[in-house]
Structures are given as structure tokens and as C-alpha cells.
Amino acid sequence: MSHAANNDASKGLVVKQAGPLALIQDAGRFGVGHLGVTQGGAADWISFRWANWLLGNAPNSAALEIVMGGGLSFETESEVRLALTGADLDAQLDGKPLAPNASFTLLPGQRLVFRQPRQGLRAYLAFPGGLNAPEVLGSRACTAREQLGGLHEDGKPLKVGDRLTWKGAAPTVRRIAAGQGPQMPASNCHLPIVLGSQVAAFSGRSLFQAFNQPWTVDNRADRMGVRLTGPALHGTLTGIISEGIPLGAVQIPPDGQPIVLMNDRQTIGGYPRLGALTPIACATLAQCLPGTQVWLTPVSASQAQEDYRKQLTVWR
Amino acid sequence: MKPGIETTQIEAIRIKIRIETAAMDALMVRLFDTIDEANMAWVIAADQALRCAFGAALIDLVPSYTTLLVHYDCQQMNHAEALGLINKTLSGLEPADTQAGELHDIPVWYDESVGPELPLVAKRAGLSVDELIQQHCNHDYCVFALGFAPGYGFMGLVDEALATPRLKTPRRKVAAGSVGIADRQTAIYPLLSPGGWNILGRTNVPLFEYAKRGEPLFRPGDKVRFRAISREEFEADGGDTTPMEERP
Structure with a gap:
């Protein structure tokens, strides 16, 4: 063709x-x-x-x-x-x-x-x-x-x-093998998060709550950020000097309700953070409808990179 | 060390540099804990050194007041290697020459129609509106960081007397070119956007013509001096005199 x-x-x-x-x-x-x-x-x-x-x-x-x-x-x-x-x-x-x-x-x-x-x-x-x-x-x-x-x-x-309009001629047609391909998230899905240094500023109780109960995806969600609702998280930091924001950063504004910063996030910001969701977790969260229950699951940066590299191999 | 929260400290000549995990493939380099113009020489030096050292393995490097966020390509190096490279690059860091920054002259039409918080900020400072304008113009502000919007420069530090907290309810629309104050910072909105700063006036200087220049007018470490102009001068320059519609 x-x-x-x-x-x-x-x-x-x-x-x-x-x-x-x-x-x-x-x-x-x-x-x-x-x-x-x-x-x-x-x-x-x-x-x-x-x-x-x-x-x-x-x-x-x-x-x-x-x-x-x-x-x-x-x-x-x-x-x-x-x-x-x-x-x-x-x-x-x-x-x-x-x-x-x-x-x-x-x-x-x-x-x-x-x-x-x-x-x-x-x-x-x-x-x-x-x-x-x-x-x-x-x-x-x-x-x-x-x-x-x-x-x-x-x-x-x-x-x-x-x-x-598009750039190419007739494409190479490929098929996704059964069991491969994108999976849409189910309720109670896990979102791996790499913890950041500011976790130390949150209370023990808040840290326990952050990782041991589900969060609800709020309807205040767009390409900039996705709000999660649940118990209010508190710590000793209320604001920090504005610093660069990585993809997936989980910031905690004064009301204690996390906001996951997504692709269209501002480049710098001044709320303390728990850490950042991995890119794979961000892709999952981007598919969660309001009301979906999600769990924040800590993972090391090294493990997250291993999972990420493994994901990339499927398109080779 | 616990995964994800390790902190590394390396000795530089006069500052203590901390490297913290920020994300799967991002590390935060923390140089200072307070905002100070003197920081900029170090932030700029670290920015240049890290760009050089990471080369093609650098995805993004976002400097701010006291930190640099290093986003590296984890297909080219792993977490430990990135940490090691930052350590190696920044040991023995010397401050950059801050005189190298550009001085920008920014003409501003200060008027209540386009700067609705002029009376409020003046009243808080115990000044007349004219005195406030003079004070705002009477300082070379340092560009600490770019962020919030393309080309938006966070500048300071504004005289303590002029410091005014952000509006309780941000405006949904702040006109492009609006010059504002929040606490001890001042800035110009590059494009129409929501915002909570106290607006004093408007400039017609384009801050980010990405199609023409590819980069914004301001760079961290630059200096900015505001200059009051009349409505006639502002209009003659093609300035948009449409009043700010929304009141806080």
C-alpha cells in the first residue's frame, strides 16, 4: 500500500x-x-x-x-x-x-x-x-x-x-497483542509516589494517613492539577520559597488537600510537597474520573526508574 | 539511607549545597534558605555548571530563588549517577559575575484605571500616589526567577513600606503588561491571565515574543528599572489603555 x-x-x-x-x-x-x-x-x-x-x-x-x-x-x-x-x-x-x-x-x-x-x-x-x-x-x-x-x-x-491535516502517507498498521496496551484505571488503583525531602515536615499522623487510606479524585481536575480529597494533611511548613515543580509533584496547600501537578503545571511554586507521582502514575491519574479512589504508594526513585524503563521496552 | 529522602551535603567554598530527591528523574539542588540578591551569583553559576555537565542528559533545569530543579534523562543515567554528577559538578563552585546581567528600562503608565491598587498600596505605605510611583521607580530590582507564566519574572526586593499582601480573591483576568506588587516582590504579567497581585500600572514592553526571539526579555540575575510615563507616551507607544474591568 x-x-x-x-x-x-x-x-x-x-x-x-x-x-x-x-x-x-x-x-x-x-x-x-x-x-x-x-x-x-x-x-x-x-x-x-x-x-x-x-x-x-x-x-x-x-x-x-x-x-x-x-x-x-x-x-x-x-x-x-x-x-x-x-x-x-x-x-x-x-x-x-x-x-x-x-x-x-x-x-x-x-x-x-x-x-x-x-x-x-x-x-x-x-x-x-x-x-x-x-x-x-x-x-x-x-x-x-x-x-x-x-x-x-x-x-x-x-x-x-x-x-x-497529517504528515505521512499510508502508515504501517500494527496490532496490540492481547493483554498488552493501555489499561484504564479501576477504583482503588495504586499511584506510585517517589517521596521528597519535605515529607519530614509533615506530622506522623498525616504521613500515616497519606499512604494508608484511599484518596478521592475531585472534580477540580484539569491538565494543570488534580485535587485529591481525604483527611487534611498538616505539617510544620505552610509555605516554602518558590522552587521548581517536577511532573506529578504532590503539593499540600494550607487546606491539607493534596493537588497533583500535571503536564500544564506552573514551573515554580511555593507549597510543601510529599513527593512526586511517577510518570506512569501520572498517566494513570490522567484517566481517573472524579470520584475514583486512589492510593498513594511510596516507591524508591530507583525502582520507579526500573519500572519506567520496562514500560518503554514495550514499544521497541 | 531511606529511598527517596536521602540528602547529600557537599562542601563548596562558602555555601552548603544539599541535593534532595524531587521525583523519579528529578533532583532538587538547595543552595540557600532565604531570599537574597546575593544568592543570584551562586544560582547562576550552578545553573551554568550543571547545564554543561549534564549536556544531552539534561531534560530541564529550573532555577529559582534558592534552588535548582534538575530533571535528567533516566534512560541515560540512573539516580545514583545523577546524584554523583551534581556532587562532582558543584564541589568547588565559585559565584558567577552578577554584573553580567542586563539592565532593563521599563516604561510604565501608572494610573488607577489600569492599576486599580495604586491608592490601596499608597495608603498602606502612608504615601501619596505620586510618592508611591516615585518609590517604585527608584530601585533597580533583581530578577530572581522566571515562572508562573512564560517570561514572568519574579523581581525584588520592594521597599518594606510598599510590601502588600496578595489580594484575598485573585482576579480572573489581569491584563497583559500589568505591573504588580505582592509582599516584597514586583512583576509584570506577560499575558492576560488570572492573578492576585496588587496592580499599579501597565507597560507596553513585550516580555516574551517567542516567535521573534525564542526567549523571554528577562533572565535571572538581570536588573529592572521602572520609569513612569504619561498616558500620551503610553498611547503613542501603542499601549492598550482599556481599563481593568474586574475589581477585587
């Missing part, structure tokens, strides 16, 4: 109805944290990697991160092979359910619709060779707050009439 590369802007995927949030994302914007620019990138980077893998794309190829669904729909102007991974958003092709974690062909005249979350929160839609989008500071990641990235370079989500 060989088709010419689709660089013709008149042949694209057109947004017929906009949902609550669909953003162009890649792996993120790195090496710019010292400029005050946030990392961005796919929140569930594991599902994102699988989506690109299914089409034989380079791992950092720009794809769509679709949150909730909410009626988001597309029509294509030319035949295209797409890959869909991550959350089950009750996606339908001309009214027929689409299998998750697989690639499929979309033909002109057909309509692709994302309805509502049935499992997980964020779906990833990959395109042959990756989406065309302007590269800003080394990345195509879209961050609304910073007005960076996206089709119109304003960081805004997809809207009706937007036309997506």
Missing part, C-alpha cells in the same frame, strides 16, 4: 461538532522550564505512545487528546487510517462502535463521533505520520493558559470547522 504524503490542506479531517476539550499534543515541551514555559504534552503519555505505535509513527508525533468526548465529531475529505487508544469514550463510526486500542479506516462521507466516557477520561487519536501543527519552542503541545501551540498558535482547543 503506498499513497502520497497528505500535505494538501484541502484534504483533511474536519471538525463538524466540538466537544468540551480536544487538544493537539505531543510528548511535551522540554528544555524551556527555565523560561517559565510549562511542559504540556499528552497527559496519559502511555496511551499516546500506543496510538502512534499503532500507525508506526515516531513516538513524539502530534496526536489529538480528546477529553470526555461530548459529541465531538469529524468527517474526512480523503480516506485515512487513524488509531484510537486510551479512554473508551463510546466512539462510533457511522453509529457503529469502534474497538478501542486499534487502528481503523475513515472514508469520506463517514462520521466519527466521540460520545461520552465509559471507561477512562482521555482518548488519543493518532494520524499517519503525525498531525501538522506549528512547532513552538520545540513542540506542538497545546497549552491554553500560555496561548502556545495548536492549529492557530493560540493554545485553544479544536473548534467547529477546524481542518486537521
